Amino acid sequence: MCKRILSAIVIIALFSAVLGGCQDANEIDAVVRVLVIGIDKGVTDKWRLTVQFSSMKETPGGGGGEEGGSTGGGTGNGYSHVTIDAPSFFEGIDMLGSSISRKLFFTHAGTIIISERLAREGILGDFIAPLIRYKQIRESAQLYVVKGEAMDFIVENQPTIGNTLSKSLELAAKQPDNTGYTISVTLNDFYSALKSTHGQPIMAIAAVNDFKNFKRDGPRWKNEFKKGGEYKPEDLPRHGENKIEFWGTAVFNRDKMVDELTGGENRLLLMARNEFKRGFFTIRDPKSPDRIIAMDVLKDKNPKIKISFDEDGPVIDITIFLKGDILSIQSRIHYEEDPLLSTLVTALEKDIKDDLDRLINKCKNQGLDVFRFGESAAKYFATIEEWEKYYWNDKFKDAKINTKVDFSMRRTGTRLRSSPIPRLKGEE
Amino acid sequence: MTMEEGKFGVQEAVSLVATAISFKVFFTSPSLAADLVGNNIWYMTLISASTAILGFTFIYLLLRRFPDQDITAIFSETLGKPIGFICSAFLCLYLFYAASSSITEFTEVMRDYIYLLTPSSIIIGIFVVAVMTLCLLGLESIARLARFLIFPMLFGVLLVLVLGFKNFHINRLFPILGHGTLKTLTNGITRSSAYGEIVILAVVAPSLQGIAFVKKAGYTSLILSGLFISMLLLTFALTYPYYVAREITSLMYGMATLIDYGRFLQRVEPLFLFVWFLSPLIGISGVFYCFISVYCKMFKISDSRPIVVGSSIVLFAVCLFQSDLGAIASATIQSIRNFGWIPAFALPILALVIGGLRKKGTKYHV
Amino acid sequence: MAFLEFIKNLLTYKEPLQTGRFELHESPGENPQGADLNIPVESGNIPGDPAQGSSTAGDSTGEGSGDSKEATEDSQNNTSNQSEDKKAGIKKSPKSLGKWNKDRKQESSRTKDLPQDLPQHTPQGSSQNQNSPQTRGSSQTQKSDAVNKNLSKNLQRMQQDFNMPENADIVIRNIKAGASTDAFILYVDGMVDKVTINESILSPLMQTDQGTESNKEPSADHILESVLSVNDIQKSTSYTEIIQKVLEGVTALFVDGLDICFLIETQGFEKRNVEQPVTERTIFGPHEAFSESLATNITLIRRIIKNKDLITETLPIGRSNNLKCAIMYMKGIVNPGLVQETKRRIQSIDTDYILGGGELNQYIEDHNLSLLPQILSTERPDRTAPLIMDGRVAILYESSPNASIVPTNFFELIYSPDDFFIRWQYGTFVRAIRYMALMLSLFLPGIYLAITQYHAEAIPTELILAIEKSRENVPFGVIFEILLMEVSFELIREAGVRVPEMVGQTLGIVGALILGQSAVAANLVSPILVIIVAITGLGNFAMPNHHLAIGVRVLRFLFILLGALMGFYGITFGIIIVAGFAVHMKSFGVPFFVPIAPKTQSNLETFIRLPLWISTIRTDSINTLNRRSAGRIVRRWKGRRGE
Incomplete structure (x- = not known):
């Protein structure tokens, strides 16, 4: 009798363990993995949640395949998306379950898109907090403010090269290392900065470019000089294939977006934040102002930041160290050696310094330390307690900031010297 | 005492004690510490370790007076049978409490991060079954298992640290004094309780070959785990600014999620899970075995197996009582990590002083 | 029911017994001669070289370097002294239970001593009271065992004992030795070399001039010294011994008037030649494997270790089938306790029938429930010989082409003789590959299952999308897929052993390829799973020890199950339980996971195949009498360190 009871208990215990254990198992094809989350301000409710996921229709790379008729979801290329207005993020997930037969999973959501309207209203904190607490959302997800609506961005968000959306997005997040025109901000970075006593948060800007700035016909360009970085997001004069672009930076005052930086400014921001890797820079030729000189500029070493404090506020000295190669000298003036070399270097240093000063002043006037100066100041x-009582973010308005750029020329490319194209005798 | 506990060497003892001390750093205690003292947790724990070393010195002196005896026997010899019994009971309760609260903490953190739907009873049940099995196999096996698995575990942790290098920012260590020296010092000293598991050595002292080995094992494990915990806390402080660090449930797991090296080498945290599961399993088995050991010696029981099975069921039940992480984090963990030094260090000191006054034990000449 | 017994056992209070579990601890240096023996390594020593020289068990700790001293102490820690325990137990047992304890102790010590009371018989003597099935269990026969002077009585007795009329292959040949004296020879047909019998026994005996010279009375010494021209002849007076020997292929010669019998060595039966190893192939090194003849097997070892201290003791195993096994060890190196324990275990087995090593191993291993082998079974003499030199005991068998080596440890099961024939860098590399293979074959399917079911975030996005797409039309869960594939793989494996050699290879390839391919095509499994199962299978084949490989195959299913139930938590639980039991295990008194857990010396050797001239110490855990296997400076041509 005793044995029977004992065996019954053992069997029940084993079964309950076995059955209870499987509750967290998710059969791999019973869920749908969201790749991109878009957050807008809703119309019928607080949140407008858009999710983009693989529709599992046909194996990518199957050589064309059938181009499914683009229904409301837009299934071209095997990706699909749904939008819903919901009172909260989580309820939105469940409400989406009405139309999507599988469980939504966010573990592979590498990109989170937030609409500019939401960011500008200063309620971003309300939206970020639930995201960061939710276990499935990865803190290493990339965060973007999108010009316009997040929903529109996701509609346009299709892989241009290859078939894999996640690959495109992940590689796009690595672009700051190649170009410096955009920045990589993860959810964790943003959240830390949001809570920070050291400075203000920033976020990369994404945009849908409907190619309106690209003028097919018109008077052609003369000898004016304009830098590539001066364009604003969604204004790049480009045409073709993909409409989405990542360009520039959104600057926040706490959770309210207050300003945006262009791609060029973003590079300088990166330099000051010690995140700059490399970029092609174009400057006016100091000797022949209608021509340009292109340089490949790389980070040399970490910037040197020295901070002292006087009655008015902090005094910040920052020196940025760059190195680089000459890529092209249109004028064919022999800049490769001194004394012309130092002229060129000075011109480049001045160019970068002027731009940097302008950027720093712009941010300083709004009291936005997005340069990580605060982190150095904490030293x-x-x-x-002392640090928090200093209220760095308020004091930053009164900071005196001295910048210095130190550039050293490393290589001259594949040509050792420039020499002019020989002219015909009659032309001279 | 006829309880067979087997013999093991210094390395096994160090592995076991260091695991029992260090596994807590993977769970909620670093963020609790960060809440108390700010970003300077990494040297606060060194203060705790030094305090614990001081505490262990007394344990060592006590053990030296009574070679080849365990703490229970020493208590009853120095303090007299009734008081010694009470002290042993107190120690016994502490060990049980340490084991049960750690299991509950583990369970709740698991449920927060990975097993969201699985009932606590399953996670606790599996845990208790593993602990019970190891305790049935005996101390020798637990120590050997610790020695065997400590290298994979260390490798896993170091891998996370090395890969997390990209997220380090040296400026996050500043302001260097955190919330002030006084706060750091007081918290550092009380939190020496985090190293209270060193008392394991006093319980299992007869299993080590002589007092010299106890000394060596004790100091080595304290120094190693102090350095290890300090290193981990330093990386936490480098990865998270103090205002974020105090919010995160498991800093270690959070740090692992941030690892991102290109498209392939990211999301490595599930592999780190093995370390996360293994270290508490081994550490708590060690602590729980010591509970069994003290209990059996208190009541002079020489066959521990029925006690192991019975008390495992009690452990299971006690772990199920506490059910939400907030309460555990604030009450249980805080209390055991703030007052754990009393059973771990104060009782041996008491025994040492009284034993000295009553002139018990042998003088140790060498 | 056994399970319930187990649970009940757990819950019942029992006074711990002094079970007399064997622990191999350092032998009490009572064998100082051991060090003086001619150990081959030292035979090359230059006399008087202070750096060299052996160390006996007694002073080995003192002589070793600081490291070795510590390690020795460590290893000592792991072996508790029984007698001490016992003393302590008596002294400190609680009063209330004292009486009971005492009773229990006496009882247990009585039972403990039982196996040791077994006769420490010599090989010949052992057959005395355990010879034939008839005597087993019945009262001892009253007949006299001594050979009678009367030939006809001997003949009668032999015919009776050998069940002569029924037993067709026993041959009794009556002769007239020296034309006058009656005699007969007795042998088992097929077990003897007939040429020897014809030319060296029958023909000298039957020559007529022999008889004329002798003075009618045949003398035993005369026959032994002058007549029989066979190399090995023994005299015996015991029927039991004679019967035993005859069964082994010896020819017995009875002569009228003599109360002794000549046992003439004429063994010559059909046997397999020395062939290539089947399961333990290597690229380098010798290609000889043991065969089914004990003499051949011993010879194969002797040919490698040409040393007088290589001891071969033969013991009978199986009460009725009287198979012989030989234990081989190096006197002066091996721990005497180990030899004694090995003999004790083998001799204490009370069963009618044992067929060779595979069966004996199961009788003498420490933990029968474990899934891991605790005895190293090898078919290679070149694997056996170095381990004998290392201080192990090897057991060789008649009729079994395997040697069993005790004690062993887990890591040795991963070594292959190949490691030592190639340079240490390559050896380390292939060893690392094998550890990887072990990990893969043990955990890969379980981890795959756990990751896909519980921890999908660990999979790169593109890969998980690819897996999902490939699984889109698969109707089953991953667990079913894995079990399906694993079971079919095991089927192919098992079938591959059985099918005739000519189709075997084809079956393997065809089975694996076609089955995998069509399973994918039929949407039964996803392609990635075929890769997982294939890698797992490959990993299993890469393991050098077949027994371990089977154990791993079984354990793999455990991890699949645990992975399916609780993901990584379940797998970790499995690791804790399996590793817990594994470190708890002992192989002939030596912890199974030395030198890692517990830590002993020569720790590195487990993962790095140390250069031969660096590993100069024998395996620490088996407490050999002579610790050093090489001089302090091995490559003497290089001179001393620092010169």
């Missing part, structure tokens, strides 16, 4: 305080 000069002994305890957290």
Whole structure:
């Protein structure tokens, strides 16, 4: 009798363990993996949640395949998306279950898109907090503010090269290392900066470019000089294939977006934040102003930041160290050696410094330390209490900032010297 | 005492004790510490370790007076049978409490991060079955298992640290004094309780070959785990600014999720899970075995197996009582990590002083 | 029911017994001669070289370097002294239970001593009371065992004992030795070399001039010294011994008037030649494997270790089938306790019938429930010989082409003789590959299952999308897929052993390829799973020890199950339980996971195949009498360190 009871208990215990254990198992094809999350301000409710996921229709790379009739979801290329207005993020997920037969999974959501309207209203904190707490959302997800609506961005968000959306997006997040025109901000970075006593948060800007700035016909360009970085997001004069672009930076005052930086400004921001890797720079030829000189500029070493404090506020000295190669000298003036080399270097240093000063002033006037100066400033305080009492973000308005750019020329490319194209005798 | 506990060497003892001490750093305690002292947790724990080393010195002195005896026997010899019994009971309760609260913490953190739907009873049940099995196999096997698995575990942790290098920012260590020196010092000293598991050595002292080995094992494990915990906390402080660090449930897991090296080498945290599961399993088995050991010695029971099975069921039940992480984090963990030093260090000191006054034990000449 | 017994057992209070579990601890240096023996390594020593020289068990700790001292102490820690325990137990047992304890202890010590009371018989003597099935269990026969002077009585006795009329292959040949004296020879047909019998026994005996010279009375010494021209002849007076020997292929010669019998060595039966190893192939090194003849097997070892201290003791195994096994060890190196324990275990087995090593191993291993082998079974003499030199005991068998080596440890099961024939860098590399193979074949399907079911975030996005797409039309869960594939793989494997050699290879390839391909095509499984199962299978084949490989195959299913139930948590639980039991295990008194857990010396050797001239110490855990296997400076041509 005793044995029977004992065996019954053992069997029940084993079964309950076995059955209870499987509750967290998700059969791999019973879920749908969201790749991109878009967040807008809703019309019928607080949140407008858009999710983009693979529709599992046909194996990508199957050589064309059938181009499914683009229904409301838009299934071209095997990706699909749904939008819903919901009172909260989580309820939105469940409400989407009405139309999507599989469980939504966010573990592979590498990109989160937030609409500019939402960011500008200063309620971003309300939206970020639930995301960061939710286990499935990865803190290493890339965060973008999108010009316009997040929903529109997702509609246009299709892989241009290859078939894999996630690959395109992940590689796009690595672009700051190649171009410097955009920045990589993860959810964790943004959240830290949001809570920070050291500075203000920033976020990369994404945009849908409907090619309106690209003028097919018109008077052609003369000898004016304009830098590539001066364009604003969604204004790049380009045409073709993909409408989405990542360009520039959104600057926040706490959770309210207050300003945006162009691609060029973003490069300088990266330099000051010690995140700059490399970029092609174009400057006016100091000797022949209608021509340009192109340089490949790379980070040399970490910037040197020194901070002292006087009555008015902090005094920040920052030196940025760059190195680079000459890519092209249109004028064919022999800049490769001194004394002309130092002329060229000075011109480049001045160019970068002027731009940087302009950027710093722009941010300083709004009291936005997005340059991580605060983090360096914390070194000069002994305890957290002292530091917090200093109110860095307020004091930053009164900061005196001295910048210095130190550029060293490393290589001259595949040509050692420039020499002019020989002219015919009659032309001279 | 006829309880067979087997013999093991210094390396096994160090592995076991260091695991039992260090696994807590993977769970909620670093963020609790960060809440208390700010970004300077990494040297606060060194203060705790030094305090614990001081505490262990007394344990060592006590053990030296009574060679080849365990703490229970020493208590009853120095403090007299009734008081010694009470002290042993107190120690016994502490060990049980340490084991049960750690299991509950583990369970709740698991449920927060990975097993969202699985009932607590399943996670606790599996845990208790593993602990019970190891305790049935005996101390020798637990120590050997610790020695065997400590290298894979260390490798896993170091891998996370090395890969997390990209997210380090040296400026996050500043302001260097955190919330002030006084706060750091007081918290550092009380949190020496985090190293209270060193008392394991006092319980299992007869299993080590002589007092010299106890000394060596004790100091080595304290120094190693102090350095290890400090290194981990330093990387936490480098990865998260203090205002974020105090919010995160498991800093270690959070740090692992941030690892991102290109498209392939990211999302590595599930592999780190093995370390996350293994270290508490081994550490708590060690602590729980010591509970069994003290209990059996208190009541002079020489066959521990029925006790193991019975108390495992009690452990299971006690772990199920506490059910939400908030309460555990604030009450249980705080209390055990703030007052754990009393059973771990104060009782041996008491025994040492009284034993000295009553002139018990042998003088140790060498 | 056994399970319930187990649970009940767990819950019942029992006074711990002094079970007398064997622990191999350092032998009490009572064998100082051991060090003086001619150990081959030292035979090359230059006399008087202070750096060299052996160390006996007694002073080995003192002589070793600081490291070795510590390690020795460590290893000592792991072996508790029984007698001490016992003393302590008596002294400190609680009063209330004292009486009971005492009773229990006496009882247990009585039972403990039982196996040791077994006769420490010599090979010949052992057959005395355990010879034939008839005597087993019945009262001892009253007949006299001594050979009678009367030939006809001997003949009668032999015919009776050998069940002569029924037993067709026993041959009794009556002769007239020296034309006058009656005699007969007795042998088992097929077990003897007939040429020897014809030319060296029958023909000298039957020559007529022999008889004329002798003075009618045949003398035993005369026959032995002058007549029989066979190399090995023994005299015996015991019927039991004679019967045993005859069964082994010896020819017995009875002569009228003599109360002794000549046992003439004429063994010559059909046997297989020395062939290539089947399961333990290597690229380098010798290609000889043991065969089914004990003499051949011993010879194969002797040919490698040409040393007088290589001891071969033969023991009978199986009460009725009287198979012989030989234990081989190096006197002076091996721990005497180990030899004694090995003999004790083998001799204490009370069963009618044992067929060779595979069966004996199961009788003498420490943990029968474990899934891991605790005895190293090898078919290679070149694997056996170095381990004998290392201080192990090898057991060789008649009728079994395997040697069993005790004790062993887990890591040795991963080594292959190949490691030592190639340079240490390559050896380390292939060893690392094998560890990887072990990990893969043990965990890969379980981890795949756990990751896909519980921890999908670990999979790169593109890969998980690819897996999902490939699984889109598969109707089953991953667990079913894995079990399906694993089971079919095991089927192919098992079938591959059985099918005739000519189609075997084709079946393997065809089976694996076609089955995998069509399973994918039929949407039964996803392609990635075929890769997983294939890698797992490959990993299993890469393991050098077949027994371990089978154990891993079984354990793999455990991890699949645990992975399916609880993901990584379940797998970790499995690791804890399996590793817990594994470190708990002992192989002939030596912890199974030395030198890692517990830590002993020569730790590195487990993962790095140390250069031969660096590993100069024998395996620490088996407490050999002579620790050093090489001089402090091995490559003497290089001179001393620092010169």
